[in-house]
Every structure is written in structure tokens, then in C-alpha cells.
Amino acid sequence: MAALAWRNLFRAPLRRLFTAVVIGLNLLAICGTHAALGPTPEDRLAQWGTLIETAREMPEWQQVQIVNRFFNQIRFATDQEQWRQADYWATLAELLSANAGDCEDLSIAKYLTLRKVGVPAERLRLTYVKALVGERRHVQDHMVLSYHATPETEPWVLDNLIDDIRPVSMRRDLIVLANFDARYRSSQTASADSTPHPEPIPQWQELLRRMDSENAMQGTPGGSTEPLIQP
Numbered sequence: 001m002a003a004l005a006w007r008n009l010f011r012a013p014l015r016r017l018f019t020a021v022v023i024g025l026n027l028l029a030i031c032g033t034h035a036a037l038g039p040t041p042e043d044r045l046a047q048w049g050t051l052i053e054t055a056r057e058m059p060e061w062q063q064v065q066i067v068n069r070f071f072n073q074i075r076f077a078t079d080q081e082q083w084r085q086a087d088y089w090a091t092l093a094e095l096l097s098a099n100a101g102d103c104e105d106l107s108i109a110k111y112l113t114l115r116k117v118g119v120p121a122e123r124l125r126l127t128y129v130k131a132l133v134g135e136r137r138h139v140q141d142h143m144v145l146s147y148h149a150t151p152e153t154e155p156w157v158l159d160n161l162i163d164d165i166r167p168v169s170m171r172r173d174l175i176v177l178a179n180f181d182a183r184y185r186s187s188q189t190a191s192a193d194s195t196p197h198p199e200p201i202p203q204w205q206e207l208l209r210r211m212d213s214e215n216a217m218q219g220t221p222g223g224s225t226e227p228l229i230q231p
Contacts, residue, residue, distance in 0.1 A: 037073050041097040048096055048113070055117040064147050067113045068158045068165055074109075075100040076160060089207045093214050106160045107145045108207065114147075123148045125179040131161065132173040146179065180204070 038044050051070055055063045077100040079088045090098070090105040092112050101109075111124050124147060131142035146155035146168070156165050157174065168176065180201055 037099065041099075044096045044099060045093070048092075052113070052116055055113075058117075060119060061149070063114060063117050063119060064156070064158065065165065067110050067117070068145075069163065071106050071109050071113070072160055072163055074106060076102065076106075078102055087203065089203045091207060091211050091214055093211075103143045103160055107143045107158070110145045110158050114145075119147075121181060122151075125155070125181055127155075127157075127179045128177040130175040130177060132175075133161070137173075142174070144174070 036047075038047055048070075051066065055066050058066065074095065077098075079085050079102055082088075082098060082100050082102070083090070089108060090101050092109050095101045095105045095109050107126055111126055114124060115121060124145065127144050127146045129142050129144060130139050132138070133140055142161070145158040147158060147165075148155045154167050154169055157168050157171050158165055159171075159174075168174070
């Protein structure tokens with residue numbers, strides 16, 4: 001009986017250790033270097049599916065980190081370069097197939113993926129900012145994903161310009177302009193609190209329509225038939 005008690009005492013910690021090792025290996029496989037993303041669209045869609053399955057077993061903060069690192073591997077390209085349009089919001093499947101996109105495409109992909117692994121919608125906001133870029137601090141329009149761990153704490157910024165996830169107060173190179181989620185837009189400036197304005201975003205509505213069409217035709221990326229966003 002004593003031997004059995006000792007085995008039971010250590011079984012749970014060993015199981016947690018084994019799970020942590022497996023998750024760590026998956027993290028390296030998914031997010032190790034830029035070359036970790038597969039050379040074909042099929043490879044990258046499969047890796048996205050593996051990311052989903054792996055991240056679902058993680059604590060939420062680790063989910064945020066692994067999703068940010070995964071999509072920051074994708075090559076930056078302007079809408080004109082990649083889609084031959086002035087302003088185009090790519091679906092997640094389009095982004096992974098092309099392995100290139102701009103800040104809006106990357107931020108949206110992070111949002112959709114974090115929703116897919118179970119992060120509540122109220123903790124995520126797509127955020128328009130002005131970014132100060134380069135030594136001369138050139139000002140450019142930019143989009144990031146904001147993660148609110150709790151309603152009381154300041155948001156953390158997921159950004160393709162840097163891999164580190166930092167609180168917005170530490171991003172002196174960003175000037176927040178506005179936030180929005182899947183339902184409505186919220187205005188926000190650096191000197192005023194956020195005020196909700198139920199205002200449909202045309203690009204967002206069009207993006208969701210194209211995603212619905214993709215899902216109806218072939219399922220979501222990775223072969224799943226469940227919807228990307230749970231309203």
C-alpha cells in the first residue's frame with residue numbers, strides 16, 4: 001500500500017512534465033524559425049491544424065504567444081504586391097496559401113486563430129494605430145491585435161513589427177486610434193476612453209462572407225468543418 005501511495009504521489013507531476021515536454025517539442029516544430037513553415041500551401045494549412053490542436057491544451061497566455069509567433073513567420077507584403085488591390089483583407093486560408101500578407105491580414109489571422117482555440121471574444125480587439133517606424137520615426141498606418149487578460153488590466157500588443165508581446169504602455173512607437181471586434185467598432189484615442197459605436201465594418205463583413213463561402217466549399221483550414229468563430 002505504501003509503494004502504491006508513493007507511485008500515485010508522483011504520477012500527476014510526471015504526467016504534467018510529459019505534457020509540457022510534448023507541448024515544447026510541438027512549439028519548436030511549429031514556431032522554431034521562418035523555415036519551420038512548410039513550402040507548400042498544403043503544408044502550411046496542416047501546420048495550422050497542428051497549431052490548433054496543440055494550443056487548445058495550453059494555458060491562455062501560452063496560446064497567445066504561440067499564435068503570435070506562428071503568424072509572425074509569414075512574409076510581409078503589401079496588398080498591392082500580393083493581391084493587386086489597394087485594400088484587401090485576406091481570409092486565413094488565403095494568407096496561409098500565399099505565405100504573405102500585410103499587418104491587417106496577420107492581425108486578423110491571429111484573432112481568428114485565438115478564437116478557434118478558445119480565447120473569449122471580449123479579450124481580443126483588432127486595433128488601428130499609427131506606427132513610428134525606422135530611425136526617422138516615419139509615421140504609417142498599421143494594425144495590431146490587442147489582448148486583454150482581464151477587463152481591469154491594460155492590453156498586450158501582438159504585432160508583426162516585433163515578436164515580443166508587450167503592454168501597450170511600453171509601445172511608445174504606437175498611437176492607438178480605434179479598436180473593433182466582430183460585432184462593432186469602438187473609437188479610442190490616446191487621450192480618451194474607448195466609446196462603443198455600433199458601426200458595421202465593410203471590409204470585416206466582406207471577409208466573413210468570403211470565409212463562409214470557403215467553409216461551405218471545403219471546410220476550414222486544416223480540414224475541420226467547425227466554424228472559425230463562435231459568436
